[in-house]
Amino acid sequence: MQVAVVGITGYAGMVLYQLLRQHPEVDGINLYDHKLTKNEKLSEMVPAFYTDETFVQPYSPDSIMADNQLVFFATSAGVTSKLSRPYIEADFPVIDLSGDLRLNDEAEYERWYHKPSASKQALNSAHYGLADFESAHEQKYVANPGCYATATLLGLAPLVQADLIDPDTIIVDAKSGTSGAGKNPAQSTHFTQANDNLQIYKPNQHQHIPEIMLELQHWNDHVKAIQFMTTLIPITRGIMSTIYAKVEPGVDAKQIDRAYKQTYEGKPFVNYTGEHLPDIKQVVGTNNCNIGVVYNPVTGTVMADSVIDNLLKGAAGQAVQNFNQMFDYQETSGLELQTFLP
Ligand SMILES: NC(=O)C1=CN([C@@H]2O[C@H](COP(=O)(O)OP(=O)(O)OC[C@H]3O[C@@H](n4cnc5c(N)ncnc54)[C@H](OP(=O)(O)O)[C@@H]3O)[C@@H](O)[C@H]2O)C=CC1
Ligand SMILES: CC(=O)N[C@@H](CCC(=O)OP(=O)(O)O)C(=O)O
Structure with a gap:
């Protein structure tokens, strides 16, 4: 070939x-x-x-x-x-x-x-x-x-596909290293500005929002919108997408755990790590997406932590x-x- x-x-x-x-x-x-x-x-x-x-x-x-x-x-x-x-x-x-x-x-x-x-x-x-x-x-x-879209969609898929969350409550807080911005330097990626710093950018205007919405609606047409924020962090490679949503009444930690296990069983590049929340370094250099999930019964909120190497x-x-x-x-x-x- x-x-x-x-x-x-x-x-x-x-x-x-x-x-x-x-x-x-x-x-x-x-x-x-x-x-x-x-x-x-x-x-x-x-x-x-x-x-x-x-x-x-x-x-x-x-x-x-x-x-x-x-x-x-x-x-x-x-x-x-x-x-x-x-x-x-x-x-x-x-x-x-x-x-x-x-x-x-x-x-x-x-x-x-x-x-x-x-x-x-x-x-x-x-x-x-x-x-x-x-x-x-x-x-x-x-x-x-897109890189953010990949981390976010893989993190959300089991929750959205199995109708486990209130579709009006999805909040995504995603962070990327500077290689995500490509090779041309910009003010925000200048070493002095990016190093030792965190910078929120494109608030509510990120170009990955519409592709995320298309795929979420393909899975579950009750999802009408998501709250999505992006932050530039001082690392070269990697994305962490931290996802929050309120669960539907009656949904518990066991159901959530089962949905992630079933969805990702047999998928070679997606590793569900349960309550062991993955960090970015676990996936840098690989084509993997690692996803950990914790449920807070006090607030009824599930949090999924999805990490990838943005360039892989x-x-x-x-x-x-x-x-x-x-x-x-x-x-x-x-x-x-x-x-x-x-
Ligand atoms: N970086 C990342 O993590 C990710 C990037 N992407 C997407 O992948 C694509 C490449 O990203 P990235 O490598 O970071 O970007 P870079 O800015 O590092 O590289 C862009 C490449 O496109 C070439 N190019 C620019 N204009 C033209 C043109 N008119 N015709 C042909 N080639 C052209 C550039 O050549 P030249 O030498 O002339 O500049 C360069 O080779 C982008 O669309 C980006 O949004 C998607 C997911 C993640
Ligand atoms: C850190 C950083 O700036 N990341 C880029 C990701 C761009 C990208 O993935 O490109 P596509 O839009 O082609 O998917 C951004 O947020 O725009």
Whole structure:
């Protein structure tokens, strides 16, 4: 299998390339960059790959479709809304790590992303690839979920699917390391500002709210809204999504425990840890989502703590999981990773 990657100079693209290089079903990887007019050495463009003799090629949809069986786009928001068309028209497989085709309504995309949307037809042709619930098998255009959305949806799924909580009471307090913001420095990610600091950002305006809502409503149409906050924390990798909700009358800790065990039994990348609340370091370096849950009978509140590595389960790792599903490879192929220790 020959695959193409666009966006190798970005954080998610670099991590994706590392995964694909050791994937047993991938024979070759062709890299493409939009700024090039002729081939350039990867080692010159991305010094982290200084021993790699691969050349990066100028971006060309015709070459991509002629020389590969699938293309991964690890590109900034607003890119695939413009570039997806020839692939969709040719029914050529795409895995898109950006948010451009995750929603199904043009006005919703423009409201949350503040950019022109892809066409309605393109939005409708994409499959939302929350890989632990929605198989990408036989799909052609996979919109890989957002990092916060992945941690939050996996943390909420058993509660929402089994109707264990009052759907009007969901509050999510999510925190991310700075690599989630990509490679371009900003005021909030400047070392002096990010280090020794916590910064709440995009209050009630985060672009992952609408994709979370779409999936929650797909599971349970009683969910009308969520309260969702994001905080930038001084670590490089990792997301913790802390989720609170009031349980429905009569629901107890045992029922909640049973729902998580049943939902995640047999899912290789989701580990339910019961009342042992996971920390971010447990999953950094892996494609895992670890979820711990505690119930407070005094307030009738359940709290789920869901952690992922934003660049793996939240981006490149889930993209490879979707790739495995698309081509019927073993779900864990290329993803048998170990936590960075200590
Ligand atoms: N970082 C994360 O944790 C996560 C990121 N994502 C999403 O994945 C995508 C990549 O994220 P990330 O790697 O962090 O972002 P970066 O900003 O680090 O990298 C973006 C990449 O897109 C390329 N690019 C920018 N404009 C264009 C264009 N017009 N045509 C083609 N390529 C272009 C950049 O190339 P150049 O060298 O020119 O800048 C770069 O390679 C984004 O859509 C992001 O929102 C999703 C989940 C998690
Ligand atoms: C820390 C940080 O800034 N994180 C980014 C996550 C972006 C991301 O995951 O990109 P998509 O919108 O393509 O999913 C943010 O909150 O916007």
